[in-house]
Amino acid sequence: xxxxxFPGCTLYTKAKKLDDAGRECSLKLGFELDELPDxxxxxxxxxxxxxxxxxxxxxxxxxxxxxxxxxDKLVALCSVCYNVLKRTNHVMLNDEERRAKITDFIExxxxxxxxxxxxxxxxxDEIGFDALKEKVVKPLEGLKVACYxxxxxxxxxxxxxxxxxxxxxxxxxxIRALGAEPxxxxxxxxxxxxxxxxxxxxxxxxxxxxxxxxAVQNGADLVITTCPLCQFNLxxxxxxxLKEDPAFTTIxxxxxxxxLAVALGLDSGNLxxxxxFINPLELLQEKGLV
Amino acid sequence: MDKKCDKKLGVFVCWCxxxxxxxxxxxxxxxxxxxxxxxxxxxxxxxxxxxxxxxxVKDTIVEKGLDGVVVACCSPRMHENTFRKAAGSVGLNxxxxxxxNIREHCSxxxxxxxxxxxxxxxxxxxATLDKVKENLPLETLTIELxxxxxxxxxxxxxxxxxxxxxxxxxxxxxxxxxxxxxxHTAQVSSSFPYFQNISKLxxxxxxxxxxxPNIKVYVNSExxxxxGYVGNFNVTIKTRPAFVDSAKCTSCGECLAACPVSLPDxxxxxxxRRGAIFIYNASAExxxxxxxxxxxxxxxxxxQSQEEKCRACVQSCSENAIDLGALPGRSEEFxxxxxxxxxxxxxxxxxxxxxxxxxxxxxxxxxxxxRMLDPNGPTGGKVLCHxxxxxxxxxxxxxxxxxxxxxxxxxxxxxxxxxxxxxxxxLYKRQVEDGTAFISYMDIRSDxxxxxxxxxxxxxQENLVYIRGRVAKVFEENGRLxxxxxxxxxxxxxxxxxxxxxxxxxxxxxxxxxxxxxxMNVTIDGDAFLSETHIKLYPVESSTKGVYLAGCGQAPxxxxxxxxxxxxxxxxxxxxxxxxxxxxxxxxxxxKDDVCSGCGVCIExxxxxxxxxNDFVRISEVNQAVCQxxxxxxxxCPNKACELINSTSRQFLRVIGDFTSKVKAVV
Numbered sequence: 025x026x027x028x029x030f031p032g033c034t035l036y037t038k039a040k041k042l043d044d045a046g047r048e049c050s051l052k053l054g055f056e057l058d059e060l061p062d063x064x065x066x067x068x069x070x071x072x073x074x075x076x077x078x079x080x081x082x083x084x085x086x087x088x089x090x091x092x093x094x095x096d097k098l099v100a101l102c103s104v105c106y107n108v109l110k111r112t113n114h115v116m117l118n119d120e121e122r123r124a125k126i127t128d129f130i131e132x133x134x135x136x137x138x139x140x141x142x143x144x145x146x147x148x149d150e151i152g153f154d155a156l157k158e159k160v161v162k163p164l165e166g167l168k169v170a171c172y173x174x175x176x177x178x179x180x181x182x183x184x185x186x187x188x189x190x191x192x193x194x195x196x197x198x199i200r201a202l203g204a205e206p207x208x209x210x211x212x213x214x215x216x217x218x219x220x221x222x223x224x225x226x227x228x229x230x231x232x233x234x235x236x237x238x239a240v241q242n243g244a245d246l247v248i249t250t251c252p253l254c255q256f257n258l259x260x261x262x263x264x265x266l267k268e269d270p271a272f273t274t275i276x277x278x279x280x281x282x283x284l285a286v287a288l289g290l291d292s293g294n295l296x297x298x299x300x301f302i303n304p305l306e307l308l309q310e311k312g313l314v
Numbered sequence: 315m316d317k318k319c320d321k322k323l324g325v326f327v328c329w330c331x332x333x334x335x336x337x338x339x340x341x342x343x344x345x346x347x348x349x350x351x352x353x354x355x356x357x358x359x360x361x362x363x364x365x366x367x368x369x370x371v372k373d374t375i376v377e378k379g380l381d382g383v384v385v386a387c388c389s390p391r392m393h394e395n396t397f398r399k400a401a402g403s404v405g406l407n408x409x410x411x412x413x414x415n416i417r418e419h420c421s422x423x424x425x426x427x428x429x430x431x432x433x434x435x436x437x438x439x440x441a442t443l444d445k446v447k448e449n450l451p452l453e454t455l456t457i458e459l460x461x462x463x464x465x466x467x468x469x470x471x472x473x474x475x476x477x478x479x480x481x482x483x484x485x486x487x488x489x490x491x492x493x494x495x496x497x498h499t500a501q502v503s504s505s506f507p508y509f510q511n512i513s514k515l516x517x518x519x520x521x522x523x524x525x526x527p528n529i530k531v532y533v534n535s536e537x538x539x540x541x542g543y544v545g546n547f548n549v550t551i552k553t554r555p556a557f558v559d560s561a562k563c564t565s566c567g568e569c570l571a572a573c574p575v576s577l578p579d580x581x582x583x584x585x586x587r588r589g590a591i592f593i594y595n596a597s598a599e600x601x602x603x604x605x606x607x608x609x610x611x612x613x614x615x616x617x618q619s620q621e622e623k624c625r626a627c628v629q630s631c632s633e634n635a636i637d638l639g640a641l642p643g644r645s646e647e648f649x650x651x652x653x654x655x656x657x658x659x660x661x662x663x664x665x666x667x668x669x670x671x672x673x674x675x676x677x678x679x680x681x682x683x684x685r686m687l688d689p690n691g692p693t694g695g696k697v698l699c700h701x702x703x704x705x706x707x708x709x710x711x712x713x714x715x716x717x718x719x720x721x722x723x724x725x726x727x728x729x730x731x732x733x734x735x736x737x738x739x740x741l742y743k744r745q746v747e748d749g750t751a752f753i754s755y756m757d758i759r760s761d762x763x764x765x766x767x768x769x770x771x772x773x774x775q776e777n778l779v780y781i782r783g784r785v786a787k788v789f790e791e792n793g794r795l796x797x798x799x800x801x802x803x804x805x806x807x808x809x810x811x812x813x814x815x816x817x818x819x820x821x822x823x824x825x826x827x828x829x830x831x832x833x834m835n836v837t838i839d840g841d842a843f844l845s846e847t848h849i850k851l852y853p854v855e856s857s858t859k860g861v862y863l864a865g866c867g868q869a870p871x872x873x874x875x876x877x878x879x880x881x882x883x884x885x886x887x888x889x890x891x892x893x894x895x896x897x898x899x900x901x902x903x904x905x906k907d908d909v910c911s912g913c914g915v916c917i918e919x920x921x922x923x924x925x926x927x928n929d930f931v932r933i934s935e936v937n938q939a940v941c942q943x944x945x946x947x948x949x950x951c952p953n954k955a956c957e958l959i960n961s962t963s964r965q966f967l968r969v970i971g972d973f974t975s976k977v978k979a980v981v
Contacts, residue, residue: 182721190722190787191667210789210796241791 025150027141028095029057030086032066032105039102039252041296045281046101046143052288053151053159057099060089066105070112077122081130083112088127088134101143101281103251107176107184110140114183142177143281144194144250145186153201161289163203167311169283170209170244170275171195172235174216174254189213195248198280202287211238216257225264232261233272240273245311246304247277255279259301276304286313319352319447324380325439326371328362328387330417335360337421337431343386346436350443354378363393368400375406382446386414386439407451409900409960414442441972448968449960457896457939459545460650463887464489466537466830469497470873471865471880472655473519478884480528484891487647488523488531489551493594493604495531496520497657500595501581503687503695505873506737507768513597513690520599532645534604540833543924543940544860545650545896555640557605558591562635565601572630575609579692583682585700586692591627591636597690605636612638651860651887654836654844655880656827656867661716661820665723669712669788669817675701676795677788677815679715680731683738697742699814706813709742710797711735711753712785716820718756724820724841730872731818732759736769738816739778752779752812754799762874781808788815821870835923836861844868854883858922859940862886901960902941903948907933909955916947916956 035043050057064082071079086109090098100106116123117136127134141149147156173192181189192213196206214235217228236258239247249255259277266272282295286308297305308314325347329335340358348356355378359367362385374380383406385397390413398408416435424431463479465472468490476486488495502512523529532551539550558569573589581595590610591603607613611624628636663671663679670677676699689695699706713731716723732755739751758780760766772778783800790796795812823842831838837845837857844867847855854862864880865871871879890896903924912932917925924940925947927933936956947956948963957963 188667188722208790210787210791238791 025055026058027055027097027099027146028090028093028138029059030063030066030090030098030100030105030109031059032063032100032102033068034104034252035102038256039279041299042101042250042252042255042279042281045279045285045290045295048290049281049284049288052290053147053156055146055151058095060086060093060098062089066108067112068104068108070108077126077129080112080115080122080126083109084116084126084134085130085132087113087116087136087138087140088130088132090138091134096137097139097141099141099143099146101250103142103174103176104253106140106142111180111183113138113140142186142250144177144198147198148194153197156198157201157203160202160287162287162313164199164283164287164311164313165203167204167313168207168243168245169199169204170207170239170242170247171199171212172209172216172239172247172249172254172258172277173213174249174251175213175218177250178213195280199248199283202283204283204287207239207242207244209239209242209244211235216254217261218253218257221253221257221261225261228257229261229264229268232258233265233269236262236265236275236277237272240275244275245307246283247275248280248283249277250280262301274302276300276302276307278304321352321382321447322354322378322380323352323382323384323443323446324371324374324378325350325353325356325443326362326367326374326383326385326387327356327358327416327435327439328367328385329358329360330388330421331360334387334417334421334435337425337428338416338435339428339432342432343416343435343439347386347439347443350440352382352447353443355380362387363396368396371397372400372404375401375404380406381410382443382449383411384414384439384442384446385411386416386435386442388417389413389415389419409452410446410449412442412446412449414438437973441969444968444972445961445965448962448965452900452959455898455900455938457543457545457898459891459893459896460547460648461485461891462487462647462649463651463653464537464547464549464647464649465653465655466834467497467653467655467657467824467865467867468492468495468523468531468533469655469657469865469876470499470516470519471657471867471876472497472653473516473523474877474880475653475655475864475884475887476529477519477522477526478881479887480526482884482888482891484528484888486529487549487551487649488529489535489537489549490531490533491536493533493602494520494598495523495533496595496598498681499873500598501583501681501688502684502734502873503689503691504737504741506733507764509737509741513688517599524599537830537833538644540652540835543937544858545939547649547652547860549647549649549652551645551647553643553645555607555642557607557636557638557640558603559635559637560602562633563602564633564635565603566632567603568630568632569603569627569636572626574624574626575611577609582685582692583679585678585682585685597688605638651862651890652834653862653864653880653883653887654830654834654856654867655864656824656830656844658821658866658870659824661724661822663715663817663819666715666817666819669715669785669815670790670795671715671817674788674790674795674815675699676706676813677817680734680738680816680818683816684734687738687741697745697814704813705746706749707746708750708752708810708812709739709814709816710785710788710795710810710812711739711751711816711818712788713753713755713818714784714820715817717818724822726820726841726870727759728818728821728870729759729875730821730870733765733768733872735816735818736760736772736778740772740776743776743778750777750779752781752810754781754783754785756782756784762872783808788812821866823867827867834858834861835921836863837921854879854886859942860890896939898939899943900938901958902938902943903936903945903956904959905934905936906955906957907931909953910934911953911955913952915950915952919946919950921946 178189187194199206217231221228344356401411402408462485465488534554538552541548575590578584579586579588591605685691717728783802786798835858862883864883865876910933
């Protein structure tokens with residue numbers, strides 16, 4: 025299987041490890057992520073003002089490019105890109121008036137033909153978690169994982185429709201396929217603070233602290249995410265949390281593709297764990313996984 | 315040009331004061347109408363519907379021997395009946411009079427353009443005349459009427475309408491799915507707004523039903539087939555096997571202890587457990603155990619031989635009252651009317667996993683809380699945490715759980731929850747004086763007599779803590795329940811602890827109602843509630859004549875409203891039964907035998923089940939009592955073999971022709 029792939033800006037820089045591991049795993053799992061040539065910024069936020077069409081011209085161009093190279097499916101790994109592309113496509117598919125305005129402006133013929141998929145969706149719906157389980161060479165036995173969804177992967181549910189927005193389970197099902205144990209994690213969809221990290225770091229720190237404390241309390245060894253911003257907030261805010269509360273138990277936070285790579289037996293040297301504030305290598309070594 | 319009309323037609327144009335005459339030149343209209351083919355009389359008058367106006371119509375019919383009349387006036391909904399009666403009184407068949415609507419369809423919509431309005435009025439008159447020319451004189455149809463009623467559902471709605479009808483002298487058959495009648499009302503501890511004892515109120519009514527000479531109750535039963543039509547229904551009722559012989563059973567309870575099966579008890583909403591053989595409602599009069607086949611091991615083990623199969627209950631019974639070989643029963647009842655009192659279920663808390671519904675034992679639904687409050691219930695009337703039996707010191711009541719949430723759950727308001735939650739919280743406070751009752755609400759809807767006062771007493775005198783907002787999440791932390799919510803009046807987020815969470819779950823139609831509605835030919839709405847014919851004027855009539863609605867099957871409501879509706883239904887049926895036969899409008903479909911090919915398309919399309927195939931001659935027939943004259947079969951018939959009487963295709967093609975042919979300028 026071959027899919028058009030849209031990495032997005034962060035996956036070339038800060039979240040390189042999300043991208044690297046995702047691509048390596050795809051080869052192991054027998055599907056090809058063919059990077060879209062000349063891709064541009066997805067816009068990073070979906071415009072909430074109804075007549076703000078300019079912000080949708082970028083993502084529409086990306087979708088039209090996918091269509092023009094003959095593909096009907098576009099895979100994203102970053103929650104933000106996925107959200108913006110999927111919602112833009114929803115408009116292209118369902119809102120004739122706005123579609124006409126945008127496509128006229130960028131001079132492209134596009135009617136929402138491309139299906140936007142998240143990498144997790146490919147694993148669930150195209151590969152199948154049962155088939156994934158069979159490809160696992162190092163079952164992550166004994167590893168307790170807190171699955172953190174954030175917001176953009178799920179909401180708004182009418183447009184995204186990946187899973188239930190209040191009590192999603194796709195991540196847990198994925199984790200079980202890898203042989204690890206998902207812990208009960210009531211804070212799995214609570215806000216990480218998102219962009220508040222720029223103008224009110226204290227807010228992001230407080231949000232992250234509540235989420236991480238809940239994960240620790242429920243016995244998790246680590247937290248996984250799909251979103252570079254969530255990962256940044258949850259991981260990089262831990263020094264501040266420690267300053268405020270020395271008794272705080274730190275916990276590694278990394279990307280689901282990195283964990284997938286471990287389970288598929290890929291070389292841990294390439295996984296980029298050294299970029300994490302809390303390096304999970306020690307934990308994984310302790311569990312005999314790397 | 316068609317051949318000259320040999321009928322004598324009269325046209326009466328009404329001014330309706332200035333309503334019509336203000337925009338239509340009524341003199342011109344009369345002048346033009348008088349020139350039309352077949353018209354022997356045309357006149358106008360200020361108010362044709364007044365007594366002198368009607369007299370003009372009557373006198374002219376007699377004097378000129380008219381055999382067709384067109385009254386050009388307001389909508390036929392207003393005065394068609396008036397004029398038809400007037401025509402009938404002087405010997406003209408009333409179906410030979412038609413209304414030409416030149417008010418709503420003409421003068422009111424062309425108020426500033428008299429020439430256009432006048433031309434259009436003349437056109438409408440001309441078209442109506444062309445219809446009248448081919449109208450047939452008709453007589454109303456009479457239909458036999460069986461004055462018996464079948465009530466589907468033995469909850470409070472079914473009970474109240476059955477009692478009313480039985481007291482009026484009519485025989486009633488109640489079909490109840492469960493082993494006893496009483497419905498969900500039997501699970502409720504006390505009523506609002508006066509804290510009346512429900513088991514006493516309901517108990518009296520149940521007793522009255524069981525002892526009433528005019529009422530027959532089928533428990534453990536469902537409607538299997540419904541045939542027939544208004545006045546003449548044939549209901550086939552299927553009764554589950556009676557494994558326990560009530561004549562032999564002494565209610566000793568040995569079989570209950572012997573049964574190896576243990577399941578959550580539905581009547582007690584999972585607060586207690588039961589075997590496959592169990593007493594459905596411990597406080598009901600009927601204390602004969604029921605054996606539920608689908609739960610019983612005897613019936614589950616297909617592999618085992620007869621000897622190996624579980625027979626624990628049979629062996630424990632000293633009276634030989636249990637027969638595992640019992641067979642289901644089937645009965646037929648002939649009735650003239652049906653009451654659909656099918657009731658509701660609570661939307662399952664498992665649909666709200668973010669509130670711990672279905673996973674956290676101390677998150678219960680409102681009916682479970684009612685079971686706790688019932689002195690005959692599983693906790694003896696004490697509010698206790700289901701997990702460990704401790705007394706909860708703080709209880710969080712969550713209203714609108716699954717209601718008013720169009721994105722994910724039910725868009726509608728379940729109506730009863732605001733009030734029963736206030737009642738439950740007040741009863742809890744009476745029991746646990748040092749406890750706190752929190753109520754999460756969106757709006758308080760207390761819109762009936764003494765309801766608002768009831769809520770206010772709770773807030774002001776009994777210190778119920780009302781928090782306006784929607785709970786985001788309920789989860790367990792360190793053995794306690796944590797609740798995330800917000801106070802939208804102060805704009806603050808709230809995180810709080812609770813010992814017990816009570817979910818006022820949305821009411822939804824009873825499971826299986828879709829299949830039943832199909833059998834009954836009753837339409838349902840998008841949420842599967844049974845639809846009434848008209849929400850204001852025909853609130854208890856279903857889409858099928860002779861099938862009436864009562865209770866929560868139609869829409870969520872409390873006991874007060876349910877009883878009102880049940881009694882309205884009973885009243886409606888008594889009105890129907892006050893006649894010896896039923897009268898039906900003859901404006902229905904008919905079939906041309908020599909054209910019908912028996913393809914059956916009309917049978918599929920008929921929304922009323924009025925078309926039936928005569929298998930001997932392979933011709934589709936019309937059941938005159940059931941047909942409503944909607945015309946669906948006429949449109950569907952590929953051979954044009956059906957016609958609506960007095961609205962034939964020929965008539966309508968002429969009418970359309972009149973409207974589409976080049977209109978001559980009148981003025």
